[in-house]
């Protein structure tokens with residue numbers, strides 16, 4: 474069977490709202506044409522409670538996919554919840570859709586509508602012409618719960634099938650940020666293919682001698698070097714055990730480094746401006762341009778003297794420009810910010826970084842309340858029900 478692996482559409486992603494939909498639509502359409510079944514490891518939507526127009530986008534995308542005459546069918550489903558279609562469109566919620574247990578989520582909702590199979594914590598068997606593929610999927614969950622959940626669920630391959638383990642979590646070797654992130658070798662053994670979402674740049678690796686694939690997001694989100702490559706999805710062929718990456722049309726994204734060493738702000742502005750104009754000229758549509766400044770300014774100047782307000786305004790209509798002064802050395806910068814700039818930061822989202830600091834602080838303060846720390850972080854950073862939860866925690870605190 475040919476399996477399309479596509480991920481992290483982030484429908485409703487505010488910064489590039491149209492790109493998110495258009496690029497997901499192209500990926501879904503091409504993937505349906507080229508494959509016998511599709512698997513989507515999470516983050517179809519950008520936020521936990523997507524607005525109706527973004528839910529409608531999700532419905533549209535999957536409704537279109539259900540129109541194809543799929544020969545492969547879901548023939549068995551164990552664990553998880555009930556399923557409402559036998560179409561081979563298999564998905565899980567990611568970190569962006571995750572809500573408190575039993576609260577329901579947007580991917581589950583698409584599953585209830587029969588537009589996909591929500592494979593959270595379940596084994597799904599798909600069959601076509603006597604060939605069987607089994608997908609065990611772990612629904613996106615708080616990182617500190619991955620180990621115990623894997624132990625509890627004990628994902629096991631199905632005899633006689635091509636076995637896929639699909640999930641949506643951080644891996645320590647890729648993001649060496651928290652001891653909560655599992656290592657490659659903690660993944661369940663015996664599967665023929667490992668598929669992960671969550672990380673937005675494409676990654677191909679081997680685990681236990683088997684392919685481990687991350688297709689990356691279909692939309693640009695983090696403006697990091699790793700995202701310069703074209704977006705797309707994988708097609709994996711179970712017969713040949715080979716796979717290819719199929720590119721989709723995505724907005725041009727460029728990262729350009731400019732050395733500021735020993736130079737004056739005016740000179741630097743000039744060079745930045747020339748670079749931006751050159752990139753605009755060679756791009757089809759409004760490109761995304763990230764300029765990274767690096768080095769130490771001519772003596773007598775400091776970081777704050779670099780002012781690009783006017784320049785940014787000038788290109789507002791022809792490009793999305795972001796200028797990072799993060800690498801300009803400034804003796805006044807404090808240690809906290811400095812650590813943000815270190816290499817490991819490159820691959821982690823701001824949310825995950827915030828979360829890791831939060832968890833670290835809770836650990837230090839010997840937090841023991843019943844509320845799950847990651848859930849608490851989500852509530853505090855979301856604005857929903859904040860007061861109510863804090864009140865409950867206060868009551869708990871005084872009771873204990």
Ligand SMILES: [Mn+2]
Nearest residue numbers: 481516671672
């Ligand atoms: Mn994501």
